[in-house]
Amino acid sequence: MNRKHKQIIAFTAFRIVGIIVVALLIWILGFIIYNGAGTLSIDFITTSPTDGMTNGGIFPAIVGTLCLIAGSMIFAFPLGVMSAIYTNEYGKGLIVRIIRIMTNNLGGVPSIVFGLFGMSLFVNTLGFGDSILAGSLTLGLLTLPLVIRTTEEALKAVPDSYRSSSLALGATKLQTIRHIVLPAASPNIITGLILSIGRVSGETAPILFTVAAYFLPKLPTSIFDQVMALPYHLYVLATSGTDIEASRPLAYGTALVLIAIVLLMNIVAAIIRRKFEKNLITN
Amino acid sequence: MIEAKNINFYYKDFQALKDISLRIDPKSVTAFIGPSGCGKSTFLRLFNRMNDLINGTRLTGQCLINGRDIYEKAVNVDELRKDVGMVFQKPNPFPKTIFENVAYGLKVNAMGRKDFISQQVEKALVAAALWDEVKDKLHKSAYALSGGQQQRLCIARALAVEPSIILMDEPASALDPISTARIEELINELKNDYTILIVTHNMQQAARISSKTGFFMLGELVEYGDTKQIFNSPTKLQTQNYVNGNFG
Numbered sequence: 001m002n003r004k005h006k007q008i009i010a011f012t013a014f015r016i017v018g019i020i021v022v023a024l025l026i027w028i029l030g031f032i033i034y035n036g037a038g039t040l041s042i043d044f045i046t047t048s049p050t051d052g053m054t055n056g057g058i059f060p061a062i063v064g065t066l067c068l069i070a071g072s073m074i075f076a077f078p079l080g081v082m083s084a085i086y087t088n089e090y091g092k093g094l095i096v097r098i099i100r101i102m103t104n105n106l107g108g109v110p111s112i113v114f115g116l117f118g119m120s121l122f123v124n125t126l127g128f129g130d131s132i133l134a135g136s137l138t139l140g141l142l143t144l145p146l147v148i149r150t151t152e153e154a155l156k157a158v159p160d161s162y163r164s165s166s167l168a169l170g171a172t173k174l175q176t177i178r179h180i181v182l183p184a185a186s187p188n189i190i191t192g193l194i195l196s197i198g199r200v201s202g203e204t205a206p207i208l209f210t211v212a213a214y215f216l217p218k219l220p221t222s223i224f225d226q227v228m229a230l231p232y233h234l235y236v237l238a239t240s241g242t243d244i245e246a247s248r249p250l251a252y253g254t255a256l257v258l259i260a261i262v263l264l265m266n267i268v269a270a271i272i273r274r275k276f277e278k279n280l281i282t283n
Numbered sequence: 284m285i286e287a288k289n290i291n292f293y294y295k296d297f298q299a300l301k302d303i304s305l306r307i308d309p310k311s312v313t314a315f316i317g318p319s320g321c322g323k324s325t326f327l328r329l330f331n332r333m334n335d336l337i338n339g340t341r342l343t344g345q346c347l348i349n350g351r352d353i354y355e356k357a358v359n360v361d362e363l364r365k366d367v368g369m370v371f372q373k374p375n376p377f378p379k380t381i382f383e384n385v386a387y388g389l390k391v392n393a394m395g396r397k398d399f400i401s402q403q404v405e406k407a408l409v410a411a412a413l414w415d416e417v418k419d420k421l422h423k424s425a426y427a428l429s430g431g432q433q434q435r436l437c438i439a440r441a442l443a444v445e446p447s448i449i450l451m452d453e454p455a456s457a458l459d460p461i462s463t464a465r466i467e468e469l470i471n472e473l474k475n476d477y478t479i480l481i482v483t484h485n486m487q488q489a490a491r492i493s494s495k496t497g498f499f500m501l502g503e504l505v506e507y508g509d510t511k512q513i514f515n516s517p518t519k520l521q522t523q524n525y526v527n528g529n530f531g
Binding site: 092093159165166168170172175179183281 | 331333336338361362363364365366368369371373375377378379380383387388390391392423424425426437440441444
């Protein structure tokens with residue numbers, strides 16, 4: 001068998017695997033749309049669950065999830081970006097290596113552990129109770145390694161020549177980061193944000209003990225309120241509702257809404273990314 | 284007036300510069316030539332302390348600009364770099380407009396208001412012989428320019444903050460012959476107002492544009508003197524071999 005044949009076989013194998021992966025994805029998506037689309041209606045996304053969660057909508061859970069996305073990002077995004085700026089632009093040597101190892105390990109910790117940690121620290125020790133605040137902080141911690149990592153990659157992708165020419169003009173390091181490095185890195189940082197939002201909006205374990213309510217038909221009025229959240233609501237509908245058979249279509253509908261929200265966030269973020277890219281005048 | 288006194292420079296354990304001393308005349312072009320890795324770029328970067336950005340470097344000796352050691356603790360490095368501009372090997376404009384590229388140094392150094400900045404940008408672009416080519420597209424991307432234009436833009440960017448010294452690290456090595464000729468013309472103009480130190484791989488270039496030349500090899504300044512003398516009657520055998528193209 002010569003090189004050419006090997007190449008053909010290898011590429012065919014790659015292609016088949018690629019197609020299988022995409023097909024699986026489409027299948028899952030199609031399955032959820034097929035089963036959930038019937039449930040979707042304006043009422044479904046604007047009203048509360050009724051009749052022991054076998055009827056009605058999921059409005060409180062949508063609001064809850066949006067609160068948690070916003071809350072966790074307010075916490076994780078600035079913190080993650082700042083620490084990535086530190087490790088990539090300022091820090092050197094042992095400290096940075098330790099921080100990197102820690103963040104990588106943090107990224108590998110199972111989400112249920114974050115849930116327990118959040119319960120212990122935010123809910124109990126700090127006394128936030130089951131609340132949006134406690135849930136957001138827990139989700140923020142969970143996604144922090146991802147934010148740090150993607151921001152670091154974004155900063156690394158900025159050519160060093162930008163930095164040296166800025167410094168060579170008498171700019172301080174901070175000015176260089178503020179006016180040159182961050183604008184150049186921002187599209188990729190936004191991509192990291194998209195990934196983090198996707199992760200946060202789908203997590204169930206971290207919110208289980210820190211914020212999620214089994215059934216709470218009213219909307220939160222402060223960050224110390226509990227909320228329902230889509231992934232947990234889905235879990236409840238699928239496993240421990242009052243009548244699982246009756247609430248099954250609602251479960252698919254919830255899953256569809258959750259996916260739609262993540263997709264919507266991605267689109268919004270992509271638009272923001274495009275805007276940042278336009279600010280970078282490279283052609 | 285620039286003076287180096289007994290400069291030794293180390294990257295970790297590797298000694299990149301060995302006991303280098305020389306004086307550089309103000310408002311002139313001084314060229315540094317030598318084979319790759321001879322230390323000429325490292326030497327150039329001493330004068331705006333760009334080597335500080337590399338971890339694990341060490342310096343002994345004195346590096347004087349107008350009688351002041353720029354490695355003293357009291358020296359503000361950002362101020363120093365404003366006074367000692369630099370042009371890099373590859374044209375490296377910022378991903379900004381032509382105007383913003385030139386205005387950047389003025390802005391970060393808080394040098395004046397809007398109308399002053401516009402004036403200064405124009406002045407710098409004129410001085411870099413680029414104004415006529417870009418005056419109608421100041422707010423277009425710097426990357427829309429050709430490589431040679433980009434390099435002149437980088438020179439304009441350096442000129443805008445009114446340095447007294449300009450360091451050029453092989454400024455034409457990534458350019459085509461016509462662009463190179465324009466850069467050389469420009470250097471010839473600029474030497475009336477600025478002290479220019481240039482590192483080049485191109486010996487003809489050094490011969491054409493500089494009044495003094497230093498030949499580096501293996502971290503040593505083998506020979507330093509008038510460019511004519513270095514190229515026509517070098518005193519050291521190594522210099523002779525190098526300028527005659529026997530190696531390097």
